[in-house]
Amino acid sequence: MSTPQRDWITTPITADLLRGALDLEDTGRGLLPHRLPARARAQCADPQLAMAESQPSGVRLAFRTRATALELDTLPTKRVYTGAPPRPDGLYELLVNGEPAGQGGVTGGDTLTIDMSTGSFDHSPGSPGTLRFTGLPGGGEHVNDVELWLPHNETTELVALRTDAPVEPAPDRGRPVWLHHGSSISHGSDAAGPTTTWPALAARLGGVELINLGFGGGALLDPFTARALRDTPADLISIKIGINLVNADLMRLRAFGPAVHGFLDTIREGHPTAPLLVVSPLLCPIHEDTPGPSAPDLSALSEGRVAFRATGDPAERAAGKLTLTVIREELARIVEQRAADDPHLHHLDGRALYGEADAAELPLPDALHPDAVTHRRIGERFAELAFSNGPFADRP
Missing domain, CATH: 2.60.120.260 (Galactose-binding domain-like)
Structure with missing residues (x-):
């Protein structure tokens, strides 16, 4: 009241x-x-x-x-x-x-x-x-x-x-609109608050207006998400793809490549020349070379903690199961192939935002999600690599 x-x-x-x-x-x-x-x-x-x-x-x-x-x-x-x-x-x-x-x-x-x-x-x-x-x-x-x-x-x-x-x-400040799509890390899982998720931090440092379509567990190359990105007015676009596909064990390599192409094709229908940055997965040790699905670590739950583990078999990669290593290689290949006809398409290896040295210093507390300090690091690095010295530097 x-x-x-x-x-x-x-x-x-x-x-x-x-x-x-x-x-x-x-x-x-x-x-x-x-x-x-x-x-x-x-x-x-x-x-x-x-x-x-x-x-x-x-x-x-x-x-x-x-x-x-x-x-x-x-x-x-x-x-x-x-x-x-x-x-x-x-x-x-x-x-x-x-x-x-x-x-x-x-x-x-x-x-x-x-x-x-x-x-x-x-x-x-x-x-x-x-x-x-x-x-x-x-x-x-x-x-x-x-x-x-x-x-x-x-x-x-x-x-x-x-x-x-x-x-x-509030009046329109005339700042570029940055439209971002990703997984729970982009959503802000385990960030300290709404202004300190890594996308919110990066947006402030980059001087842009954020529309955050980061969905915990929901970055799955769904066609309806691609259409939402297509139909949303934006000046700059980034998509972070990979970890949820492994978490959910949703598709095999045969389906992954065409699905990425289709996702990008749909976005380009609405934003044919906007800078479009494809970001591959951050380092996640449990899934670098071990397929999904991810599952709750029941031993951690019995101790009152939330943690996750990989339940796949590394040998299943030969049958097309996805790991983060496989996804990074495929995304780099797809962007390189498409960039020949799309000069505004770019690629960023997610390990430049959070890699092996970072995992040694700031390990993922539940094996999947970064803590508040790591969100700040990722946001600052994205601002540097995308907004200051990257594909979004010449933003409108």
Whole structure:
């Protein structure tokens, strides 16, 4: 509930107050930002993808106001993993004129219970909560550009926005739009917060507007994702491909090459000359030469930890099973082949972002995902290799 001492102004939450979302669904309880359009969602019944695309990584409210206080009512969906420690509440981060101005969480909400040993999902409804920030440097003639970044890893229905002064949509800053697609690492798994996922960090360093289509477990070369990339206005595009195909043991080498070509062909239908960067997998020791699928490490769960292991047999590579080594070689070959006719297509070996020396210094805590410190390193390296001295350096 809002505090009664202030004269609050309630502003309807509309698409022009949001950045980073491709769709906005009225659920009857609130407005749910989606990172895939409705047509794409209708073509896949995978609960993992439904969960991931509804988690608003990179999505933020952006407005201009003289307000000194704001409240946001939201209905979050909290994840509970059977046998694992409780997860912290999702983090909201407030930026005022581009500078950090506060952070907080919302308690309550729905609960999604996930049993990793069986793959089951159970949803229990709950009640909205309120996020509140006060002491903003507004008032009088002092106008601020405000961004409120939603939790990158917590599905969030937006219920009401209140401020103590009127708001208007933030003006277009004229910055290039960077559209990125990838897996859970791009989604921001185990980052400290929504502004410090590696894509958010890289976007800030590169001076671009981010649309993050990183989906935990969902970078699977799906045609509907390619069409979403095709149809989303953007100046710069990157796709990070590989680890989820191994995690899921989704396809063999025979299918992988044509699927990559088809994915790129679809993107090029909508963005024929935009700089397009194909990023191969970061180093992941358990899957460098061992195929998937990945599976929860049940011994770790018994100790209250979440960790993963590779369950494939390296000998199965001869039958076309994919490993990260195989995928890197194939992606480099495909980009080299296509670049002869597409001078705006580029390749980046993911080990330049996180490689063997990094794994020795900063090993992946659960064997799949980097920690917060490593997200920062990856973001800084991507900014250097793509934005400062790479294919995005001559951005519009």
